[in-house]
Amino acid sequence: MPLSLSSAGGGAGACAVATFTKPAQLPPRKRRVSGLFFSRTADSEAGRLLSRVASAYPAPPFVPEVEKAVESLRPNFREVDNLVAHNSMRVLKAFQNAGIGSHHFSGCTGYGHDDGGGREALDRVFAEIVGAESAIVRSQFFSGTHAITCALFAFLRPGDESHALYQLLAVAGAPYDTLEEVIGIRESSSNGSLKDFGVTYREVPLAEDGNLSWEELTFAVGPRTKCALIQRSCGYSWRQSLSVADIQRAITMIKMQKPDCMVMVDNCYGEFVEIYEPPMVGADLIAGSLIKNPGGTIAPCGGYVAGKRTWVEAAATRLSAPGLGVDFGSTPGDVRRALFQGLFLSPQMVGEAIKGGLLISEVMSMKGYKVQPLPGGPRFDTVQAVQLRSRDRLISFCEAVQRCCPVGSFIKPTAGVTPGYASEV
DSSP, X not given: OOEEEEEESOGGGOEEEEEEOOGGGSOTXXXXXXXXXXXXXXXXXXXXXXXXXXXXXXXXXXXXXXXXXXXXXXXXXXXXXXXXXXXXXXXXXXXXXXXXXXXXXXXXXXXXXXXXXXXXXXXXXXXXXXXXXXXXXXXXXXXXXXXXHHHHHHHOOOOSTTSOOOEEEESXXXXXXXXHHHHTSSOOSSSSOTTTTTOEEEEOOOOTTSSOOHHHHTTOOXXXXXXXXXXXXXXXXXXXXXXXXXXXXXXXXXXXXXXXXXXXXXXXXXXXXXXOOGGGGTOSEEEEETTSXXXXXXXXSOXXXXXXXXXXXXXXXXXXXXXXXXXXXXXXXXXXXXXXXXXXXXXXXXXXXXXXXXXXXXXXXXXXXXXXXXXXOOOSSSOXXXXXXXXXXXXXXXXXXXXXXXXXXXXXXXXOOOTTOSSOX
């Protein structure tokens, strides 16, 4: 159906009015040419124009391997589209149930007392989306590590004269690199790690196949285990990321051994990859970053904690200060609108990331590289790992990706020291 545009009024206040016209209502001496309508007297000129456009923009120069991979992945892409549709509907319903209006997008300054309801509305929307009692979604979280740290300190605090009452148990092997100093695995010069506060640490090593060691997890929880940490994504480990079904099974095994053991899930890179989220299967808290999946590539910063109301409030106190809780903090400018917009778009952006991972896995595997997840295999996060086998290859790969970027294509990435990491990034 053709679209015609006409100008209403003139000057700076002019606006475009769109009208849709059925082809049958068009004058008889006009016909369609490549999606546009031209009169017969203009056919020759239009043909020359279209020829010039076609020559200027030839078919995409995909290499044969990529074209072959795309065709083979069509069924997988359809499955991803179904996932996106399901999660998009869940997000839409949450926005509607919270009665989101344009007034919720307004920013505020100072203490944030004149917030206008946007802060509470965003928390309510996010909590419903992930199936939690409560949530705190804030731009003041620096990163996913910051949000996870606030969640861990909600559970783990000094408790008695021995100063070693509580224990943190990592269920899926070693945690993500940036949590090593938070926990105290890697020395942090007494900067306030869990170890500095007397919290001990233990981890359940992965099984030989790289998955959770279900046998060891059966008796891993001890009398002093206060919190079990489950990392959903593989991170930098060469293992399969955990499905929500795996997380549910782990939670059940943990609670059977010690019902009052709290379960905290590092949810980074896992949001919207399945139709369920960890709070829906018993997780007490989840935490993650808005710079990743739930920010939908729109959120400029921020993170979240969601789960049981009591523990969300405790995590909020760690972010702010005792007595301030969740009803505090400003969000200047247009940041909150970006958080709402990014959250709404995130299922679609995650879907595109999954498709990209599927394609990379397929092509790099064809080239002889080891990949994780395997081509066409199930996806439980947005991470695609490829063993490039050497530092030089890794740097060359990063440089190639940077050259293809729309912004900063002229920049040459270099490895360097990054806060929180023991290795160069």
